[in-house]
Amino acid sequence: MNTIALLGQPNSGKSTIFNQLTGSRQHVGNWPGKTVEKKDGSFTYNNTKYTLVDLPGSYGLSGNSDEELITEKFIKGGEADLVCVLVDASQLERSMYMLADFASMDVPAILILNMMDVAGDQGKEINDRLLSERLGIPVLTFTAAEGKEYGKLRELIEQELKTPHRLVTAPVIDAGTNDTGVSAGKMLAEGQAKYAWISSLLEGVTNTKQTKYKLSKFDTLMVRPVLGKVVTVGIILVGFLAAMLIMSPFMGVAGMLPGLLGAPIANFLTGLNVHPWLVSVFSLIIPNTIYFCISMAAFVFGVNVVFGFLEEIGFLARAAYQFDGALSKLGLQGKAVAPILMGMGCTIGGASGTRVMDSWGQKMLTMMVVWAVPCASIWSIIPVISGMFFPIWGTLLVCVGIIAYIFVLMFLVSKVFGKSLIPEDAKAGMIMELPPYHKPHWRYIIKEAWIKCFDMFKRALKTVTLVSVIFWAFSYSPTGNVESSLLYKVGTTIEPVTRFFGLGWQTFMAFISAAFAKEAVLGTLNAVFAGQSDVASVAFNASAGGVDTMALSAYMTSAISGAEALAFMFACTFSVPCLMALSTTYKESHSLKWTLKTAGFYVAAALLLSCIVYHIAALFIG
């Protein structure tokens, strides 16, 4: 077996190396019986296949979390034929701590000095030969984000699997260490011994002197309590504009598909004497599904490029510093700020952005909080619907109300689920390094965003096709009149119940479609309110951007009250964000139970909210 394990602190570039080596040949799951993510993958070099395991765990191997215990057991059990220990060359002394923790385990290893580019920029020189001599294992100088560096890494791995080396030195720690827990005093003494070992190793290896740190001009601004937050949010907003620019060409091209493909498919199938029913399925659903999936993937791509960039240059760490205080009120820590901000663009991006969190509990709670953030699609619907019923100032009030409720909902989520996801003894405040700003590695950012976007696209094609077919079947009307569709029959049957929540059958159906995709809301409304035309074709054509809002407005204002519209807008905004957000939450959490809990909570909370909003609003606006 050729199993290689990657070991390193956060920010050491571990996931970069993992992704660059394995590409899309990755498998992500859970470690048996634990809610800790297991990532492995493979790559081939000189016709030999290698398995790469990304070891979980944060800063050390002292067995204080599930992650650390799993990592320790994996290495001690001899499951890895070679362990690549990663350290940050720009902060050598501090990041060598992982190696000091690892040194007591007698297994073949190499040391990778990553971020040599940053160390170089700081004028640091490292005598890697001397270090290698002292350690007894090979030391590789490396820059993980540079694709061209990987040749020498693969070569070294191949060579070391044939002729492995083990560390010849380890920190001298007083005897009597037992595996099951150590006292606080002993832990502190061990820490001292490890740093003493690191100092003796680095003597004469680096030229670093502890100098006084001075914040850069930009950082002086970024760390100001109020102004820093304003600048952070401002930069994020500019980032979203950039994301829009990145994705608009893809969406533009994809938007032409339904028009271009619909008629030819219909003609072709009609020519083959296919039943008109099937012709309508294929010519309507397929092009629209592809269009929808491409535009969603483009969204995910744009958001990931922008946030990948902000992460790479070191900006997101500053944002985490800014919002740590606020987020700790939700039981989260500063690092959760990035996924939450991503959620303002796209909940799917936000959910997958929770990977930066330290533990599974933190990650799951962050995902649940991200769901409360209305994504960009919602903001394209709300003003349209609100504008039909209320004057401009009313619409502004609706938006303010929605924004205010985001915070209420986040607070509710953390109150309801915080304790079980992050128990008191697992609480950990933020300890985070603010890396020096550095130039982005564009190829890497784009590659990472592409992997995420393509993965989303594949999942979306499957689920959206399925749901489209179901929706189509429900809304298909043999007579062309909405009253003969299944949708109408189910909707009107349960209307007495949904009425209680402030939703009539039409708005309730649109509420359900909002949980699949926010983009489908206007189309569904159009279909169910317009009534006379073919529901299916109206809903699907509308999702491609062709809603006649004037006509819809006339139908809606005559059919429902302002209070119902208001209740609907709130319910729609704060329900399940979309089908793909649900799917991504499952993929990231690996927990069906918690994914369903999240969805159940959001649906229930949205209906309750709708009920409250409706009954209060009915008192004032009728």
Next chain:
Amino acid sequence: MKLSEMRADTCGEVKSLKGDERFLSRITSIGLNEGASFQVVKNDRKMPVLIFVRETLLALNRQDSENIEVMEVKA
């Protein structure tokens, strides 16, 4: 005094660490062991404490920084 009480632009040395094993191991592994010298870069109310230790700029949760007993050192 506590780390959270130090003023910006002063230097200090860690005297002792308080807390459970999880916290101790985390704080040690990130570079703040007893005897480590550091510089306080920024310390504002309700914000994490920014310190420079072992060539690293670290943001430390405010509550956690109250568990770190330090001594000011004249630079």
